[in-house]
Amino acid sequence: MKLVVEGVGKDYLIPVIDSVSFGVAAGEFVCLLGPNGCGKTTLLRIVGGLEPATRGRVLLDGEPVTADGRHRDRVGVVFQEDRLLPWMTLRDNVALVLKPLGVAAAGRRATAERYLQLVGLGGFEGYYPGRVSGGMRQRAAIARALAIEPDLLLMDEPFGALDAQNRRIMQNEVRRIWRETGRTIVFVTHSIEEAVAIGTTLVMLSARPSRVRELIGNDGRVERAKLVDDLNTMIMEEVERQQGAAPGPVP
């Protein structure tokens, strides 16, 4: 799935995203980076058709994404929170999203179990979300997003609530799943280390109102440690710029 973001901007009371443009080839693992409050999540929501853009447009394989969700392509979203239905087992949670695709009950069940297996939740299919750990819930949310075999998988700081150890495990899992399924992924994170560890394309946004500050191919040709250093420098510059642009104390 080829993703093109064309001059997308968003104003709330103030302009949050000025104009962001970039293009991604099918099968890329894109990481969106930037200082806090620069509109990473908003941009992701616009790409997923969850929110309309004030300016510009998003194209999936040449088709515009609309905020009413009527676009043709399948988009899976993993939110910051797991957003599982607490009254359904993990299996039913995953199977539920296959209903609109017209899959029969037996097929839904089998597919749900297959993807739960894929994210390492084999044996936990019959558990309610409240009975498993936060990391496992987030995995179930990922299984749900993968189960619809999305053309595009959007992930919004999916590991933000996890501890360092679980985070590392989940990063490896997502990277493995990406390799095995070949999906196009757009992944929002505020962790530069995380982005460098898992992304193939890094999009660094500037301070608010944001633009693309740098588009970096992370193909292993640049040494990782140096990349992390460079990105850290960039983000510090942007944070300073944002603070400089912020209105000063009331006299």
Next chain:
Amino acid sequence: MGPPVSHRWAARLHLPTLAVAVALLAVWTLLSWRYGAYVLPSPLEVVRGLGEVVRTGEVWRHTGASLARILVGFGGAVVVAVLLGLAAFVSPVGRGIVHDLVAVLNATSVFVWIVISIIWFGLSNWAPIFTTFMITLPVVGANIVEGVENVDRRLLEMGDVYRLDGRQKFAAIVVPSTLPYLLAGMKVGFGLALKVSVVAEIFGVTSGIGYIMNYSREILATQMVFVWALVMILVMTLADRLVFEVIARRLARWR
């Protein structure tokens, strides 16, 4: 799971409460000696009276009649409340109307409905039924509307992402998150229904707990007034334990 059986019994009996109950019974007995059975029958007479109505089967006849009226009036209120909740879910305008309607009904006295229902339905079964319906509707309705308003928007957005249609979102997200509110409303509503329908039964019907209580008073059988009050308490407690608690436990099995 839970504590061992012996502990549970101790907790349920709760000795201090038991002590207070024994003290009250003693005071009750003393007072009944002092003032006589017409004003205050003794606990023993009340127990004997209860045995009597159970033996003759009168207890089933009147409790059954009251429960049947409650079933129609309160059941109707639950059905209408669910429809109101549906209206509140599908349209913001509907939500506003239901809100105001519930507020007005909540502010209306039981007696208003009793009098009006006697005017409209005469001395018939429909008077207590209608009164019960009008009094419990706002209680159940308010709970359902609150439940509908508290449905997690983030879960609905998840439903949109995965393109669940309205019916699928309703069944998978709205109904399960509203059910606890509905149950809470029904629990309060049922208690209210029992209290209200009994009052309405004083007028014009010839069966039911309210009727027989009033009749007992007229024939100066004060101990029977106490007996029927006891029956009401038992019905309420049993409904709580056997119906509402069981449903609540079933609903909460995922917690």
